Amino acid sequence: MSQTLNTSEPAGPESPDIESAQPNSRRRNIWTLVFSLIALWFINHSLPVYLSLDPNQARIPHLRRDIPWHYPLLVAHVFSGTVALVTVCLQVWPWLRRNHPAVHRWSGRIYVFAGALPSGLLALAIMPFSAGPAGNTVAAVAWLATTVAGLRTARQRRYREHRRWMAYSFALTMQIIWGRVLLIYVLPLFEYNFADPAKLNLALETATWIGFVINLLLAQWWLERTARDTTRR
Numbered sequence: 547m548s549q550t551l552n553t554s555e556p557a558g559p560e561s562p563d564i565e566s567a568q569p570n571s572r573r574r575n576i577w578t579l580v581f582s583l584i585a586l587w588f589i590n591h592s593l594p595v596y597l598s599l600d601p602n603q604a605r606i607p608h609l610r611r612d613i614p615w616h617y618p619l620l621v622a623h624v625f626s627g628t629v630a631l632v633t634v635c636l637q638v639w640p641w642l643r644r645n646h647p648a649v650h651r652w653s654g655r656i657y658v659f660a661g662a663l664p665s666g667l668l669a670l671a672i673m674p675f676s677a678g679p680a681g682n683t684v685a686a687v688a689w690l691a692t693t694v695a696g697l698r699t700a701r702q703r704r705y706r707e708h709r710r711w712m713a714y715s716f717a718l719t720m721q722i723i724w725g726r727v728l729l730i731y732v733l734p735l736f737e738y739n740f741a742d743p744a745k746l747n748l749a750l751e752t753a754t755w756i757g758f759v760i761n762l763l764l765a766q767w768w769l770e771r772t773a774r775d776t777t778r779r
């Protein structure tokens with residue numbers, strides 16, 4: 547996970563060389579490729595209709611045309627979310643961190659200030675009109691909080707904590723994808739009745755919870771496992 551957003555300073559006592567302390571760098575490069583391909587699939591699926599800036603093409607059926615700022619804020623959320631997805635994949639790429647730390651620092655700033663923070667705040671702004679408000683609100687608040695904590699700990703050079711917070715932030719950025727997989731690929735396998743409004747609502751709300759719960763559990767498992775590896779070494 548991201549070692550630091552500010553690695554220009556030499557490592558202090560609380561900044562173990564996390565990169566070199568961890569084996570399996572090759573495996574992590576491969577995982578980064580997998581994450582990037584998944585993110586590209588999602589971007590290719592969701593971005594083009596919003597690039598048109600045409601509200602008629604919006605995928606959400608409940609777009610509020612009587613509220614003039616709903617569509618622009620939704621589009622801004624999608625654009626900044628795309629920035630977050632691309633840059634977070636750069637952030638977790640071990641090769642880039644090791645060989646081009648300056649690029650890592652800059653893409654980290656872009657991730658925070660042009661991706662996660664604006665996208666999370668915009669998600670909260672359009673939340674009242676969303677189809678799965680409960681799960682989305684929890685996810686948006688957690689996304690903002692973990693990203694801010696990751697930024698703060700990097701600036702204070704508390705790199706162990708920074709790594710932990712950015713692992714959660716990464717998990718929350720990528721969570722958006724699993725809901726779409728559920729809706730587009732899994733439920734149709736069971737001939738799910740999306741025409742029934744109650745069932746549609748259930749599916750949309752479930753889609754918002756499923757991604758971030760699974761991803762946070764995976765992030766926690768990964769943190770514990772790599773902590774054990776490091777201790778053993």
Ligand code: HEM
Binds near residue numbers: 626670672677686722
């Ligand atoms: C924790 C993170 C996120 C939260 C809480 C969140 C929340 C939301 C909310 C509330 C909506 C409106 C849905 C509705 O009105 O029913 C939405 C729509 C959307 N979001 Fe996010 N979002 C997050 C991350 C992202 C990311 C990283 C992307 C990447 C591009 C993204 C792409 C989209 C798209 C494309 C839509 C429009 C709906 C669609 O076309 O499928 N979101 N999001």
